[in-house]
Amino acid sequence: xxxxxxxEIIIGIIVRFWPTWLGLAALFFVGLTFRxxxxxxxxxxxxxxxxxxxxxCAFWLFTAIFAHIxxxxxxxxxxxxxxxxxxxxxxxxxxxxxLLGGDHLARDVFSRMVxxxxxxxxxxxxxxxxxxxxxxxxxxxxxxxxxxxxxxLSFLANLVLAFPVILLFYLLVTPGIMDTPIPYVMAGLFFLxxxxxxxxxxxxRFGSRPEKAWLYMAxxxxxxxxxxxxxxxxxDPLGIISIEPNELNIFVAVVxxxxxxxxxxxxxxxxxxxxxxxxxxxxxxxxxxxYIMLWEILPNARGPLIVDACLRIxxxxxxxxxxxxxxxGMGPESPDWGTAIKDGSRVAQLRLYFWTGVTPAVAxxxxxxxxxxxxxxxxxxxxxx
Numbered sequence: 001x002x003x004x005x006x007x008e009i010i011i012g013i014i015v016r017f018w019p020t021w022l023g024l025a026a027l028f029f030v031g032l033t034f035r036x037x038x039x040x041x042x043x044x045x046x047x048x049x050x051x052x053x054x055x056x057c058a059f060w061l062f063t064a065i066f067a068h069i070x071x072x073x074x075x076x077x078x079x080x081x082x083x084x085x086x087x088x089x090x091x092x093x094x095x096x097x098x099l100l101g102g103d104h105l106a107r108d109v110f111s112r113m114v115x116x117x118x119x120x121x122x123x124x125x126x127x128x129x130x131x132x133x134x135x136x137x138x139x140x141x142x143x144x145x146x147x148x149x150x151x152x153l154s155f156l157a158n159l160v161l162a163f164p165v166i167l168l169f170y171l172l173v174t175p176g177i178m179d180t181p182i183p184y185v186m187a188g189l190f191f192l193x194x195x196x197x198x199x200x201x202x203x204x205r206f207g208s209r210p211e212k213a214w215l216y217m218a219x220x221x222x223x224x225x226x227x228x229x230x231x232x233x234x235x236d237p238l239g240i241i242s243i244e245p246n247e248l249n250i251f252v253a254v255v256x257x258x259x260x261x262x263x264x265x266x267x268x269x270x271x272x273x274x275x276x277x278x279x280x281x282x283x284x285x286x287x288x289x290x291y292i293m294l295w296e297i298l299p300n301a302r303g304p305l306i307v308d309a310c311l312r313i314x315x316x317x318x319x320x321x322x323x324x325x326x327x328x329g330m331g332p333e334s335p336d337w338g339t340a341i342k343d344g345s346r347v348a349q350l351r352l353y354f355w356t357g358v359t360p361a362v363a364x365x366x367x368x369x370x371x372x373x374x375x376x377x378x379x380x381x382x383x384x385x
Contacts, residue, residue, distance in 0.1 A: 003088035004097060012099050013110070019069050023062035024055065040306075043381040050377025056370025060363075064118040071111035072096060075335035078106045087355055103343060103356045112335035113359050119336040120367065123247060124316040127254035128309055134193045134255060135262025136305075140293040142263070143270025154267070157260035165257060169323065172253035183245075186252045188232045195224035204291040246330055250323060254316055265308055269301040276300075303382040307375050314371035321364050337364045 004012070014021075028045075031054070035042035044050030063070060073079075079091060082102035087109075089098045100109040142153040160168075172183075198220045206213035230241030231248070243251070273279065274297060282292045324330060324338020325345070332339065337360035344357025 019066035020062040053374030071114040075115040131258035134259040139266025143267040310375035
């Protein structure tokens with residue numbers, strides 16, 4: 001059967017993304033309607049750069065959420081007759097249209113691109129969040145206390161930053177390392193930081209009201225232990241939370257390499273903010289150091305940290321693609337964009353069947369562009385305050 005034309009392919013792709021369009025419409029309706037009540041996020045709707053960033057990021061976010069509805073096939077399903085099929089090719093048996101063609105293993109390129117967004121937007125934000133918490137928990141005391149605490153923590157951070165990044169990731173993500181306890185020990189350490197962070201946050205805030213503090217801390221411990229057991233030990237009793245060994249490896253590598261950068265930013269912000277009058281007022285009231293760090297300094301450092309988080313998610317997205325391209329990321333059957341780019345980047349593959357490599361590359365580029373535009377919009381709005 002003859003493939004459909006380019007116009008029909010575009011219309012077909014637009015139609016397949018209908019859940020994403022509905023999500024975007026709802027997001028922009030809420031954002032524009034309640035713009036004044038949404039704080040910094042609402043202010044982004046008054047900036048063209050911010051709107052563009054929100055649109056691109058939200059597009060891939062809703063695509064990841066509704067991937068099972070948007071994608072016509074499972075990303076690992078093979079249809080033998082569709083090997084290296086051109087975009088718009090039609091399966092004669094089922095009359096299904098391969099909107100973006102098939103790859104060298106006869107898998108639907110469009111479905112793999114859609115499911116690839118789910119993988120990227122699961123690992124990149126989560127790893128960035130853990131790296132931010134680790135960096136904050138170490139950067140706050142380094143900047144506030146100074147002295148030996150600052151010297152030791154800064155030395156450790158500089159030690160990691162001085163190591164060649166590519167070599168560092170190669171060592172942390174190489175397949176053989178999963179046979180050792182190193183990634184599991186590192187994961188166990190890193191995943192403790194969020195639990196400790198929220199325990200200290202609630203205790204410092206509600207320490208004078210023990211009944212409320214213990215309630216929040218108990219909930220934190222229960223949820224934290226549940227998530228911790230699933231991620232580190234793969235022992236979630238409900239079977240909801242789990243992570244594949246190669247995903248855990250990548251997760252640990254990203255957190256380990258990103259945390260020192262966050263540490264230096266938080267340390268610098270702490271050194272600046274601790275000279276402000278409201279910090280001196282808190283010290284005069286006799287507030288504890290960790291209360292001052294968590295409830296006086298950290299909230300006033302949120303602007304630069306939010307901007308850095310957006311940029312860091314973009315860097316992590318590129319990193320995931322780079323690791324996948326070099327075969328150090330997910331498994332070879334994974335639909336993540338880096339692996340898809342690697343599969344489509346062979347000389348013959350790229351020359352004859354360019355769409356298999358170009359499609360995930362365009363998806364990766366658009367998501368990173370959206371994150372950068374979102375960071376620029378946040379920076380512009382924060383400077384106005």
